[in-house]
Amino acid sequence: MLDNQPRGTIVIEDLEVGMLRYLQKQVTDQDIEMFAQVSTDRNPVHLDDDYARDTIFQGRIAHGMLTAGLISAVIGEQLPGHGTVYLGQTLKFMAPVRPGDMVRAEVQVEAIDHSRRRVTLATRCLVGDTVVLKGEAVVLAPSRKFD
Template sequence: MLDNQPRGTICIEDIEIGMSRDLWKTVTDRDIELFAEVSTDRNPVHLDDNYAQDTIFEGRIAHGMLTAGLISAVIGEQLPGHGSVYMGQSLKFMAPVRPGDRVHTIVTVTAIDNARRRVTLETRCSVGDTVVLKGEALVLAPSRKFD
């Protein structure tokens, strides 16, 4: 289940510091299974209840990069949106995401370099009041001058 803001493009000429966009997604068993298949990361902590029970997580968790992919969704679909080019991303994994968790992903503009069309974004994912992932992204934003 995905709840999010309208998709499209915000050009560099219209981006402002403090602007943000977000989405909500409930991570399902199917999401985890599909991510394992696509990524080929079949670590049993993600897929095997019995194995995962005996780990520090005491149960199955979603792949960290599955959660990070939600940041990519906000950047590629909303802010700046279509035409964005990801240039870099730092990530700090703070807590696990479990099957059934509803993840809130928010991306906020912290700096703009209009001359180079680069936008720096604070990136954050939370489950309830718990921050599960935080970082910073650098993207090349689309421009009306290049339409």
């Protein structure tokens, strides 16, 4: 299940501090398996119930970077959107995401440097009211001047 806001582009000239966009996605066993195949990260904490039960997580968890990828989707599809270039991202993993969890990935404009087309974005992912990931991204935003 995927719930998100309209996709497209918000050019830097139309961005405002405080703007927020998000998507919501339920993380499935298939998502975890596909991410393991693409990334080649087959850590059994993600894929093996018996192994994961004996870890600090007491069960399987999704890859942290799978969760972080949802932030990338918001940035690349919604805020600023198509034409955005990632320059950097910090991430702090706060809590595990488990198969079946509904993750809400949020991106909010913190600062805009019009002269350099740089936008600083607060990023976070939640499961319910629990922040599972937080960080900050810096991107090169699309501009009307370069269409």
